[in-house]
Amino acid sequence: MKNFKFIDLFAGIGGIRLGFEEIGGECVFSSEWDKYAQNMYEANFGERPKGDITKINPKTIPNHDILLGGFPCQAFSICGNQKGFSDTRGTLFFNIEEILRIKKPYAFMLENVKNLKSHDKGKTLKTILKHLENLGYSVHHAILNSLNFGVPQKRERTIIVGFQENIVFSFPKSLNIKPDLSTILEKDSDVEKKYFASDIIKEKRMQKVKKNYPIPSIWHENKSGNISALKYSCALRAGASYNYLLVNGVRRLTARELLRLQGFPDTFKIVVPYTQLKKQVGNSVSIPVIIAVAKEMENSIVNKESAKNKVVQQDLWNDELCLEI
Numbered sequence: 001m002k003n004f005k006f007i008d009l010f011a012g013i014g015g016i017r018l019g020f021e022e023i024g025g026e027c028v029f030s031s032e033w034d035k036y037a038q039n040m041y042e043a044n045f046g047e048r049p050k051g052d053i054t055k056i057n058p059k060t061i062p063n064h065d066i067l068l069g070g071f072p073c074q075a076f077s078i079c080g081n082q083k084g085f086s087d088t089r090g091t092l093f094f095n096i097e098e099i100l101r102i103k104k105p106y107a108f109m110l111e112n113v114k115n116l117k118s119h120d121k122g123k124t125l126k127t128i129l130k131h132l133e134n135l136g137y138s139v140h141h142a143i144l145n146s147l148n149f150g151v152p153q154k155r156e157r158t159i160i161v162g163f164q165e166n167i168v169f170s171f172p173k174s175l176n177i178k179p180d181l182s183t184i185l186e187k188d189s190d191v192e193k194k195y196f197a198s199d200i201i202k203e204k205r206m207q208k209v210k211k212n213y214p215i216p217s218i219w220h221e222n223k224s225g226n227i228s229a230l231k232y233s234c235a236l237r238a239g240a241s242y243n244y245l246l247v248n249g250v251r252r253l254t255a256r257e258l259l260r261l262q263g264f265p266d267t268f269k270i271v272v273p274y275t276q277l278k279k280q281v282g283n284s285v286s287i288p289v290i291i292a293v294a295k296e297m298e299n300s301i302v303n304k305e306s307a308k309n310k311v312v313q314q315d316l317w318n319d320e321l322c323l324e325i
Contacts, residue, residue, distance in 0.1 A: 009069035019290025137162035152179035238282030263287035
């Protein structure tokens with residue numbers, strides 16, 4: 001695993017890249033079509049990702065050891081129309097498949113929404129796994145919750161990992177660290193007025209929230225109009241309204257707080273408007289989760305052990321990892 005090379009597909013602002021750089025990987029190729037995400041990526045990594053993956057010939061992509069990709073999730077998300085492979089964004093998975101077929105990296109890690117498991121009664125996931133296995137990969141998958149990795153955000157995501165050999169692999173277990181929301185929040189006195197909700201919105205929220213709510217907390221309004229005040233954030237969403245989440249019921253999360261909720265360091269540069277950053281962070285990954293997965297992949301590769309004589313739990317739709325604070 002020394003000096004291993006990886007590629008970063010559907011790169012967004014580079015959350016997955018940061019996770020694998022943490023264990024010593026070198027990114028040799030990146031692809032992202034959104035120009036604002038490209039701007040953020042370039043500002044922080046010194047290189048501008050290539051554009052639309054459907055227009056890139058896989059043969060021109062540098063050789064690499066691990067393929068990484070948070071392929072578009074809108075086609076499978078409960079927040080979308082759930083069209084799956086009938087949706088163009090859903091079929092982008094097959095671009096990943098073609099790169100794997102031609103470049104044959106030793107391993108891969110893919111990330112998607114929790115709902116991938118149940119989409120189309122499980123047929124979508126089975127299709128994805130079958131295509132990956134047909135390429136000769138031993139495939140593992142699980143749902144991991146960011147709350148279990150020290151991040152004060154309940155974000156459940158599907159992680160799919162594959163190796164060219166049938167080696168023992170286990171997804172990371174909970175770190176047993178109770179996330180502390182106060183560590184990512186700025187003082188209200190330091191926050192610009194533009195982030196504060198109107199008196200009408202604040203009053204409306206106050207009327208619906210239960211008494212004795214925790215402080216600090218993030219107030220979440222669901223589609224039914226119910227308000228929950230929690231010690232952590234609900235999952236950040238790219239297309240959510242400005243008032244989807246309110247800190248202590250009074251203000252929106254700042255740009256820096258949004259990044260912190262995904263585990264980005266404070267040194268990460270912000271070079272796009274708030275509207276674009278909110279979208280980018282909602283589409284990103286929780287970096288501590290990716291680091292934990294990367295370390296487990298590294299451990300499996302370095303200490304190669306055949307899984308033939310061991311029981312490997314591949315279908316880990318782990319309710320035990322859905323921590324509630």
